[in-house]
Amino acid sequence: MKRNFLTICTLYFILSLSNITFADEANVAIMFDERFLLHDTGPNHPENPERLISVINDLKKNEQISSKIIWPNFEAATFDELNLVHTKEYIELVDRQVSQLKNNRAYLSTGDTPISKHTNLVAKLAVGAGLEAVDQIMAGDLSSAFALVRPPGHHATASMGMGFCVYNSVAVVARYLQKKYGLKRILIVDFDVHHGNGTQDIFYEDNSVFYFSVHQHPFYPQSGRPDEIGEGIGKGYTLNIDLPKGSGNKELIDSFNLKLKPAMAKFKPEFVLVSAGFDAHEGDLLGQLSFTNEGYKQVAEILQKISDKYAKGRTLYMLEGGYVADNISQSVTQILDVLITSSQ
DSSP states (O other): OHHHHHHHHHHHHHHHHTTOOOOSSOOEEEEOOGGGGGOOOOTTOSSOTHHHHHHHHHHHHOHHHHTTOBOOOOOOOOHHHHTTTSOHHHHHHHHHHHHTOSSSEEEOTTSSOEEETTHHHHHHHHHHHHHHHHHHHHTTSOSEEEEOOSSOOTTOOSSOOOTTOSSOHHHHHHHHHHHHHOOOOEEEEEOSSSOOHHHHHHHTTOSSEEEEEEEESSOTTOOOOTTOOOOGGGTTSEEEEEEOTTOBHHHHHHHIIIIIHHHHHHHOOSEEEEEEOOTTBTTOSSOOOBBOHHHHHHHHHHHHHHHHHHSTTOEEEEEOOOOOHHHHHHHHHHHHHHHHHHHO
8 A cells, every 4th residue: 555655646746747837047956856756665664755745746836936946857876976985895785785675675784774676776866966966056057956865865974874874965975076176175064853974974084074063962873972073184174063852943043153154264165065854843753853944044044154155155955854744845945945045
């Protein structure tokens, strides 16, 4: 019954997608591909296709938003692109374990990440969405973009998938920006309720990528304490703000105003990447923080000022967690409003 329902939702989405209005002169994009719906996590799993179906349909119905955004096409990331961050052995492991599935679903051997026959393609498409977005932003065709992708990525390390994540999309995009465009200072902001341990690990000894995370503690994956600030030449380029259960917009905005803004006055990022998880939204199925739509809008406004000042407005949001579709939809709409206003 679950699989039949998913098929119906998928067909409904694909048929309804044709009604989207493509703006002629928009320079803010939504990166989405209906194949994201094919990643099958099983009955009652919080990271499910319905999260995106609801969000995309809500955006499509919102004429103020849909008339001012474009929906570019993109391809799956290649081996060489994934290999900018992930080890050869890990990429081959994912290829092998997905291709050898004996049942409809299983779990990746490296951690708590469900896989199905389409997972490998979908995870590579998620990375590809980010790569195409930054190509178009760097070319001046876009000012900013929001990649509505799945599965999420920020828990994946160079050699291990975990926490619903296969490939660390935002990390690959950061390395791609450095290799293809020679950028020397990239900011990654992560406001998912869970600490992005994979992203932190990848850049922990790196002074060219500044990682800033606001998250709940104690909580999965139990990392991201304030004394985790990087090592070697990367010391001082990781900044963690861990918040206790129940924290809300005030604590969120204070973290950005009092911690991130002063740090960016010194770092001066050339591109802003955002791991945008909405499981810190009040009422989420997994998180226990109390951020609201207005809180996410204020964060977007702060980030846009940072991006406008130092990075020519170049900003890419990539969806991470968030397990109540309405919360994702409303928060994404608030962020898109900020991006669209800034681009005009």
